[in-house]
Amino acid sequence: MADIPLDSAQLSVPKRRRFLSEETTAGWLTVLPWLVGFAIFTAFPFLSSLYFSFTDYDVLRPPEWVGLKNYDRLLTDDRLFPLALRNTFVYALMYVPLHIITALGVALLLNQAARAKGIFRTAFYLPSVTPAIATAYLWLWILNPQDGLLNRALEFLHIPAPAWTVDPNWTKPTIVLTALWGLGGAMIMFLAALQGVPRDLYEAAELDGAGRWQRFRAVTFPMISGVTFFVATISTISSLNVFTQGYVMFDKDGGPENSALFIVMYLFKRAFGSGYFQMGYASAIAWILFLIILVVTVLQFKLAKRWVYYEDNR
Amino acid sequence: MRRTDLMNRRASRRDMLKQSAGAAAIAGATAGMGGIPAVALRQASTPPVLNTDVSGDLVEWGFGVAETNPLARSRVEAFQEAYPNVNLQIVESFDEQKLLTAAAAEQLPDVIWLSRFETATWAARGVLQPLTEFIERDNYDTSNFYEAALREATFEDELYGIPGGMDVRMLFVNVDHLTEAGIDPATIDTSNWEQLNEMGAQLVQSEGGNVTRWGFDNKIQAGGIWLWGRANGGSFIDEDGTEATFNDDLVVEALEWGVQGYEAQGGFQAYESLATTFQGDEQFPRGLVSMTIYEQWMMSGPLVTVAPDMNFLVFPVRERGSGPEGQMTSFTGGNAWYITSGAKNPDAAWEFIKFLHTDETWRLGAMAVKAARESENRPYFPSLTGSMTADRLQIEEIYEPLGETYDAAVALLPELLEVSENREIAKSPVAGQLDDIMQNEGVEPALRGQSSAEEALTTADESAQNAIDSF
Numbered sequence: 001m002a003d004i005p006l007d008s009a010q011l012s013v014p015k016r017r018r019f020l021s022e023e024t025t026a027g028w029l030t031v032l033p034w035l036v037g038f039a040i041f042t043a044f045p046f047l048s049s050l051y052f053s054f055t056d057y058d059v060l061r062p063p064e065w066v067g068l069k070n071y072d073r074l075l076t077d078d079r080l081f082p083l084a085l086r087n088t089f090v091y092a093l094m095y096v097p098l099h100i101i102t103a104l105g106v107a108l109l110l111n112q113a114a115r116a117k118g119i120f121r122t123a124f125y126l127p128s129v130t131p132a133i134a135t136a137y138l139w140l141w142i143l144n145p146q147d148g149l150l151n152r153a154l155e156f157l158h159i160p161a162p163a164w165t166v167d168p169n170w171t172k173p174t175i176v177l178t179a180l181w182g183l184g185g186a187m188i189m190f191l192a193a194l195q196g197v198p199r200d201l202y203e204a205a206e207l208d209g210a211g212r213w214q215r216f217r218a219v220t221f222p223m224i225s226g227v228t229f230f231v232a233t234i235s236t237i238s239s240l241n242v243f244t245q246g247y248v249m250f251d252k253d254g255g256p257e258n259s260a261l262f263i264v265m266y267l268f269k270r271a272f273g274s275g276y277f278q279m280g281y282a283s284a285i286a287w288i289l290f291l292i293i294l295v296v297t298v299l300q301f302k303l304a305k306r307w308v309y310y311e312d313n314r
Numbered sequence: 315m316r317r318t319d320l321m322n323r324r325a326s327r328r329d330m331l332k333q334s335a336g337a338a339a340i341a342g343a344t345a346g347m348g349g350i351p352a353v354a355l356r357q358a359s360t361p362p363v364l365n366t367d368v369s370g371d372l373v374e375w376g377f378g379v380a381e382t383n384p385l386a387r388s389r390v391e392a393f394q395e396a397y398p399n400v401n402l403q404i405v406e407s408f409d410e411q412k413l414l415t416a417a418a419a420e421q422l423p424d425v426i427w428l429s430r431f432e433t434a435t436w437a438a439r440g441v442l443q444p445l446t447e448f449i450e451r452d453n454y455d456t457s458n459f460y461e462a463a464l465r466e467a468t469f470e471d472e473l474y475g476i477p478g479g480m481d482v483r484m485l486f487v488n489v490d491h492l493t494e495a496g497i498d499p500a501t502i503d504t505s506n507w508e509q510l511n512e513m514g515a516q517l518v519q520s521e522g523g524n525v526t527r528w529g530f531d532n533k534i535q536a537g538g539i540w541l542w543g544r545a546n547g548g549s550f551i552d553e554d555g556t557e558a559t560f561n562d563d564l565v566v567e568a569l570e571w572g573v574q575g576y577e578a579q580g581g582f583q584a585y586e587s588l589a590t591t592f593q594g595d596e597q598f599p600r601g602l603v604s605m606t607i608y609e610q611w612m613m614s615g616p617l618v619t620v621a622p623d624m625n626f627l628v629f630p631v632r633e634r635g636s637g638p639e640g641q642m643t644s645f646t647g648g649n650a651w652y653i654t655s656g657a658k659n660p661d662a663a664w665e666f667i668k669f670l671h672t673d674e675t676w677r678l679g680a681m682a683v684k685a686a687r688e689s690e691n692r693p694y695f696p697s698l699t700g701s702m703t704a705d706r707l708q709i710e711e712i713y714e715p716l717g718e719t720y721d722a723a724v725a726l727l728p729e730l731l732e733v734s735e736n737r738e739i740a741k742s743p744v745a746g747q748l749d750d751i752m753q754n755e756g757v758e759p760a761l762r763g764q765s766s767a768e769e770a771l772t773t774a775d776e777s778a779q780n781a782i783d784s785f
Contacts, residue, residue: 145587146588147590147591165590166590167583256762257758275744275746
């Protein structure tokens with residue numbers, strides 16, 4: 001009887017050892033570098049910025065706790081923040097649908113192309129791997145109001161040429177046009193999705209007398225809706241974070257009448273530009289933007305249930 | 315031929331070094347330097363005491379010493395020869411983010427080459443150290459520097475930087491354009507601002523709805539407000555830098571005039587459209603602008619490279635209403651040398667600064683520039699150094715007459731620098747913000763017709779006051 005606990009104790013040791021099995025240890029060790037990296041380079045700055053958003057902080061002097069002052073000033077007493085917010089939303093509303101339509105359109109054409117598919121695919125993908133700064137400069141030349149290629153062509157055709165980069169009404173379309181050029185990533189995803197649509201569905205639809213548009217609406221679109229949803233979500237997030245094109249094309253500033261001042265540009269200016277060094281204020285901008293993106297993305301997921309079709313849910 | 319030139323240059327540099335490597339040597343050097351006009355000698359400053367025994371690593375940020383910059387390169391090479399025990403490392407460029415993070419990480423360089431406009435910004439945040447102790451220790455003579463340059467390098471009554479370069483603004487006029495338009499350049503009176511705007515309207519040219527040549531660019535959209543506001547007798551900030559006065563009546567008046575100037579020529583958007591075709595700073599030499607406010611380096615840079623034979627004239631801006639011979643004015647900026655608060659080798663940093671500013675070192679640099687220009691078949695043009703004697707030395711000793719226009723402009727420079735002012739707002743630790751606010755909330759909305767000059771400047775004034783108060 002007295003031996004029993006001893007035996008069970010002896011038995012329990014290998015059991016615990018089994019719990020921390022080699023497999024588990026190896027698993028933890030494998031993910032450890034990522035976890036450490038995530039903790040140091042993502043989680044820590046992420047949480048720090050939350051803390052800084054409640055402080056007055058210029059990096060060189062210790063942060064001073066100010067509670068909700070930064071948020072209050074941003075939402076009630078800042079002339080540029082609401083403008084930057086509006087500019088960003090207008091840009092996203094123009095960019096996201098156009099991005100999906102053009103990328104899908106090009107993918108549909110490429111999917112049907114009989115010859116030189118590879119060359120076209122490369123040609124359309126190339127701008128996506130070209131640095132954004134280079135493409136921004138290139139488009140600055142193309143869209144130059146007086147000497148630009150596009151306006152010269154429009155003048156030749158007697159079409160009124162807009163002052164793309166200097167007219168406040170045209171600065172956002174200018175950036176949309178520049179950004180649309182980088183449709184390569186989405187195009188490749190659409191192309192892959194299109195190639196994955198089973199042929200038999202088209203054949204069945206054709207037998208039922210479906211025309212080209214009906215086949216697209218009833219077969220193609222539902223079958224690629226998963227990818228469309230993914231592209232829509234990602235491009236919404238990236239368009240709300242738009243920075244490079246505006247920063248380069250409008251010389252670090254917001255362009256005429258601040259019409260191309262986007263949230264991230266404003267954040268950058270407050271943090272690093274023109275001797276502002278207002279890290280607390282900039283952090284508050286970052287957190288408001290984060291919350292906006294979060295809400296928009298959750299909304300997109302909720303709406304997705306109505307139109308996104310996953311084959312394995314059939 | 316080229317080799318001989320190089321050898322000659324090298325030999326002359328050695329001679330200079332021998333003369334500048336110590337205080338006693340320098341005293342002799344000034345006397346032994348043949349060919350210096352008597353006037354320059356009379357105005358020479360007290361030569362600084364140099365201590366070539368300093369040693370160790372010396373880290374510098376911001377000084378471009380590429381071959382294309384002989385003025386900087388030759389002086390740095392001379393320093394390295396004169397101070398063999400100092401291991402100088404130069405990082406040619408940096409921006410405010412880099413300086414900010416270096417300060418936060420306590421990894422500051424020893425010495426930095428920085429815009430004087432940022433003196434208060436960094437001094438107030440503890441990134442720079444005052445030079446008072448070094449100046450007193452070595453009896454360093456600062457009387458030789460232009461007042462505006464020293465004022466801009468000062469924060470709370472202490473000098474933080476030793477000026478090492480200056481720029482100054484004046485009016486450049488394309489004589490051929492004026493003659494074509496039937497305007498006699500001799501009638502230009504820069505104190506009569508209405509006349510300037512009228513001339514602008516006469517000179518502007520359009521084609522097919524696009525402006526193809528701008529008449530008069532007052533540069534109010536690019537910092538010109540600091541010039542015209544002061545020239546109108548206005549002020550932007552109070553004496554101790556605590557109260558913004560952006561909507562001073564005289565500043566409002568200056569901005570109203572600036573806006574009218576644009577409107578009379580087709581509006582700011584038309585100007586911006588044309589400005590998208592400007593290449594670098596070449597709009598004036600390329601004939602895209604007939605009259606413009608510009609810095610003096612227009613002459614040594616774009617003009618001599620793009621249109622060396624251009625028929626142009628230079629006029630100083632005069633205080634409004636002061637008459638054709640009235641009080642000249644301008645605003646000036648430029649860089650200075652600073653020792654950081656985290657300098658590990660401040661003594662070597664101070665020696666570096668002192669050495670770069672002796673008249674002999676400047677002469678060496680100017681000779682290197684002249685040799686480089688000759689090899690490029692371009693004329694030599696003096697660089698503005700911030701030091702009165704070094705400027706005069708270049709003008710009187712090294713500069714060779716280039717013709718009436720250039721000679722008159724060169725002769726004007728020292729005179730103009732003496733009456734020039736630095737931007738008043740530089741005294742504030744939030745100077746950068748104030749500049750941005752003036753531009754984006756004051757000048758631009760008025761230029762674009764979003765609000766009147768008065769409304770825009772009142773809004774800008776509120777924001778400026780907020781920025782000052784929240785530091």
